[in-house]
Amino acid sequence: EAQVTQNPRYLITVTGKKLTVTCSQNMNHEYMSWYRQDPGLGLRQIYYSMNVEVTDKGDVPEGYKVSRKEKRNFPLILESPSPNQTSLYFCASSLAAGGSLGDTQYFGPGTRLTVL
Amino acid sequence: KQEVTQIPAALSVPEGENLVLNCSFTDSAIYNLQWFRQDPGKGLTSLLLIQSSQREQTSGRLNASLDKSSGRSTLYIAASQPGDSATYLCAVRYAQAGTALIFGKGTTLSVSS
Secondary structure (H helix, E strand, C coil): CCCEEEECCEEEECCCCCEEEEEEECCCCCEEEEEEEECCCEEEEEEEEEECCEEEECCCCCCCEECCCCCCECCEEECCCCHHHCEEEEEEEECCCCCCHHHCCEECCCEEEEEC | CCCEEEECCEEEEECCCCEEEEEEECCCCEEEEEEEEECCCCCEEEEEEEECCCCEEEECCEEEEEECCCCEEEEEECCCCHHHCEEEEEEEEECCCCCCCEECCCEEEEEEC
């Protein structure tokens, strides 16, 4: 089954404790990205990757890191989480990001993160 | 600033009604527009993607239209069912906004039986 998976689905942590949220897709997609969803603010892009070893900042990158060492995986790293990073996080992927039908974005199930 | 607005924020209808959800965007220079469905506690499911060169897309009981000149898109749901209850999100890929999808805040639909 074609899908985007995220782990963990739920996480409660404390300020400053480094964490990684994994994202994996099995569709051989080139483009992957991370979004956060907050009440009243909607979804906003954190980082994206056009392909292996190619990553760039989205609209709200502060406090986050990413890496793309393999095509299928795109982990999100919070080196020193703070309470304002409490949010619902989504990973997404698409075949391409070139303005074609390959742009259809497929989203993972989400990771609900609480930072105390 | 490139934004996406969805009106209404919430909508309640009885089963069987046809309904229209609205999405407006601020810049006609777009690559595409995508409609998603989000169920509580779940991820986003892509419903329809309309390229900038297209006027509409259809999938089953869903029909999405695009009018770039007026900055509007509509999602038409025919013969609504309780299973259609969800939040519907409109997202635009602006030509000048990199690769990010710019999302509206959604319309929460409730269909009663």
